Amino acid sequence: MAVPKRQLKRAVDRNALRRVAREAWRLAPWGDTVRPQVLMVKLRRADPDWKTAGRAALKKAWRAELDELFSRLRRRLAAQTATAGAVPAVKSRVNQTALAAPSCPDERRDA
Numbered sequence: 001m002a003v004p005k006r007q008l009k010r011a012v013d014r015n016a017l018r019r020v021a022r023e024a025w026r027l028a029p030w031g032d033t034v035r036p037q038v039l040m041v042k043l044r045r046a047d048p049d050w051k052t053a054g055r056a057a058l059k060k061a062w063r064a065e066l067d068e069l070f071s072r073l074r075r076r077l078a079a080q081t082a083t084a085g086a087v088p089a090v091k092s093r094v095n096q097t098a099l100a101a102p103s104c105p106d107e108r109r110d111a
Contacts (some may be wrong), residue, residue, distance in 0.1 A: 015059070024066040033077045041069065048051050 001021060003014040025039075050058065 017062055022061045024063055028070040033074055
């Protein structure tokens with residue numbers, strides 16, 4: 001799991017995000033759908049208040065965002081399984097908006 005330094009400057013915050021993401025992934029209720037082995041999550045822009053928010057508030061927000069993304073992924077995989085009638089591929093990429101973190105220079109050009 002990689003969290004870029006340009007997204008979260010402090011190592012403490014990057015490690016906290018990794019722990020929250022691992023916990024959300026492990027505890028997600030996958031049910032009958034196959035759990036993907038590879039997942040790509042893109043970071044989104046943060047609210048201006050994130051720099052002043054406490055770590056507990058950040059962890060709650062990250063967890064809520066991850067839970068929402070994983071539920072979307074489960075629905076997508078269930079729909080693929082239902083339409084294809086087969087087990088989806090082991091590798092799965094999700095190009096969803098995720099996790100609140102400062103924006104990167106590429107996102108500023110698009111806005």
